[in-house]
Structures are given as structure tokens and as C-alpha cells.
Amino acid sequence: MNEIRSLLINDQWIVSLRGNKNQVNPLRPYGWLVEKERTITGKIEDTGIIFLTNRECPFHCLMCDLWKNTTDESVPVGAIPAQIEWALGQMPEVKHVKLYNSGSFFDIRAIPEEDYKEIASLLKNFKTVIVESHPRMINDKCLKFRNMLTPELHIALGLETVHHEILMKLNKQMTVDDFSNSVSFLTKNGIHSRAFILLRPPLLSESEGIYWAERSIDFAFSSGVECCTIIPVRGRNGAMDFLMKKGDFNLPHIKSLEEVLEYGIELKSGRVFADVWDLGIFSKCNKCIELRTKRLTEMNLSQEIITPIKCECNY
Numbered sequence: 001m002n003e004i005r006s007l008l009i010n011d012q013w014i015v016s017l018r019g020n021k022n023q024v025n026p027l028r029p030y031g032w033l034v035e036k037e038r039t040i041t042g043k044i045e046d047t048g049i050i051f052l053t054n055r056e057c058p059f060h061c062l063m064c065d066l067w068k069n070t071t072d073e074s075v076p077v078g079a080i081p082a083q084i085e086w087a088l089g090q091m092p093e094v095k096h097v098k099l100y101n102s103g104s105f106f107d108i109r110a111i112p113e114e115d116y117k118e119i120a121s122l123l124k125n126f127k128t129v130i131v132e133s134h135p136r137m138i139n140d141k142c143l144k145f146r147n148m149l150t151p152e153l154h155i156a157l158g159l160e161t162v163h164h165e166i167l168m169k170l171n172k173q174m175t176v177d178d179f180s181n182s183v184s185f186l187t188k189n190g191i192h193s194r195a196f197i198l199l200r201p202p203l204l205s206e207s208e209g210i211y212w213a214e215r216s217i218d219f220a221f222s223s224g225v226e227c228c229t230i231i232p233v234r235g236r237n238g239a240m241d242f243l244m245k246k247g248d249f250n251l252p253h254i255k256s257l258e259e260v261l262e263y264g265i266e267l268k269s270g271r272v273f274a275d276v277w278d279l280g281i282f283s284k285c286n287k288c289i290e291l292r293t294k295r296l297t298e299m300n301l302s303q304e305i306i307t308p309i310k311c312e313c314n315y
């Protein structure tokens with residue numbers, strides 16, 4: 001294992017290395033898309049994702065680049081429902097929707113509590129609503145929002161890694177116990193949770209990255225999550241570029257993502273997905289990148305292992 005170097009990683013250092021934010025409009029989401037996902041009942045159905053524009057997350061995680069599309073100040077009451085209404089008007093009809101807000105849905109400086117009712121009303125015809133949250137922002141507000149909703153509420157929580165020292169270095173300001181306590185709270189209250197797990201955070205080699213992603217999947221399922229999503233670490237936020245130049249961070253390989261996804265699916269403990277956005281950066285072989293992306297996408301949907309890709313880059 002790599003020596004865990006004594007880098008002083010804190011909010012100030014991370015923020016000092018950032019570039020500029022993108023220009024965003026508080027009355028429009030900064031993006032939306034529709035993708036197929038295997039649902040909790042095993043059906044493959046379209047899921048809409050709305051990338052809400054709101055105030056920046058109060059945490060400053062080392063690997064995070066979500067601040068790029070946020071505002072410095074809270075958006076006014078009514079702006080978030082307006083964004084959702086606008087996005088739903090753009091997208092085809094879907095039964096499931098993810099509201100991703102570059103932070104925590106239950107951060108009231110990002111999503112005003114006064115908006116919960118209108119948001120719930122806009123979502124009344126959906127089957128599932130998935131929001132994201134920092135584990136330490138899981139509290140009674142989740143129940144308040146859930147009680148207003150007709151669709152089932154699922155909450156995605158960043159576990160990131162169960163490697164204690166690396167989790168500290170990520171500046172996530174949480175422990176693995178915070179994560180499992182939040183999952184227990186949600187489970188006790190009948191809310192499904194899913195875990196975001198990083199593949200190869202900084203300061204880990206490729207094989208360590210695989211090992212710790214697999215241990216993190218084990219931990220997430222033993223805590224009670226219903227689903228895990230493996231996210232290959234990308235960087236591109238200033239601090240991560242700095243670490244990359246120093247040799248303290250390298251992009252994981254797409255083959256490692258395949259290996260960890262296979263591991264997770266074989267556990268049969270719940271749904272396991274690989275994040276398949278922008279996978280081209282995780283491979284230097286243009287002969288198989290499309291085939292590997294297709295394989296990962298198909299495994300996400302089928303939750304079965306598909307024949308491995310044969311390519312000269314395997315040898």
C-alpha cells in the first residue's frame with residue numbers, strides 16, 4: 001500500500017486551487033437527461049435526471065467538481081419548483097426521476113424547506129424520486145419530505161470509500177459510522193438508500209483502488225443500502241489536477257471498473273451500477289472503449305456478468 005502522505009488537505013487548500021464557476025441561471029436546471037435504469041423491481045425503465053441549480057454545497061470534498069454549476073447564494077423560494085417544472089416540460093414522459101442538486105437535497109440553504117410541498121406536487125405522478133444527500137444531512141427533514149410525496153423516495157448517499165485515512169483525506173467530514181447510522185435511520189423509516197462509491201480515490205494504486213471499492217461495496221450492503229453506484233474518480237477540479245501532476249492521483253482504468261462491477265453484481269446483495277458517463281478518459285485503447293462501455297451498460301441493466309471483451313490491450 002502507498003504511504004499515506006502527510007498532505008494538508010483542507011477546505012482552504014481545496015478551494016484555493018479551483019478555477020471559475022460556470023454561469024448558471026437560478027430559474028433553470030443546469031442540465032437534464034433521460035437514461036435507462038434497472039429499477040428496484042427489476043424492470044428496465046426510463047429515468048429522468050434533473051441537475052438542479054442551487055447554492056454550493058457547504059462541504060468541500062477533495063474530488064468534487066459539482067461546485068462548478070452552483071450559485072454562491074441561496075436561490076429564492078420557488079426557483080427549485082420552477083426548475084423542475086421547466087425540465088419536466090422538456091423531457092419525454094418518464095416514471096422515475098432523480099433530482100441531483102450538486103450537494104444535499106436536505107440542505108435548506110440549497111433547497112428551501114418552503115419548496116418541499118410544491119416539489120412533491122410536481123412529482124405526484126412518478127413512481128420513484130431519487131435525491132442525493134451527504135450522510136450527515138440525513139434527519140427528520142427526509143421524513144417530512146417523504147410524507148408529502150406520492151412516489152417512493154430513495155436517497156443516494158456518498159460513502160466514497162471505507163479506507164479510513166483516505167476518507168479523511170477526501171475532506172468529506174464524515175466517518176463510515178456516520179454513513180451506516182444514516183442508512184439505518186432511513187431503513188428504519190422505510191426509505192431505500194443507495195451508496196456512491198469511488199473507484200481509485202487519490203493516493204491509491206490501481207489494485208488498491210479496486211480492493212477498497214470492493215470493500216466499500218461490502219460495507220454499504222452490510223449497512224443496509226439497496227443499491228451501489230461505482231464512480232471512477234475523474235479529477236478536473238483544480239486540487240485533483242494538482243495531485244495528478246504530483247503523481248498522487250491517477251485515473252482508474254475502465255477494466256478496473258468492469259472488475260469492480262462484476263464483483264458487486266456477483267454478490268447478489270442488491271443492484272450495483274457502474275457510472276458510465278464519459279468513460280473515454282479511462283482507457284487509452286480506442287479499439288475496445290466502445291465495446292467496454294456497452295458491456296458496462298448492459299451489465300448495469302441486466303445485473304448479470306457478460307462475456308469479457310477480448311482485446312490486445314488485455315495482454
Ligand code: SF4
Nearest residue numbers: 057059061064102103
Ligand atoms: S458532499 Fe457531495 S456535493 Fe458536497 S462537496 Fe462533497 S461530494 Fe461534493
Ligand SMILES: [Zn+2]
Nearest residue numbers: 285288311313
Ligand atoms: Zn483494447
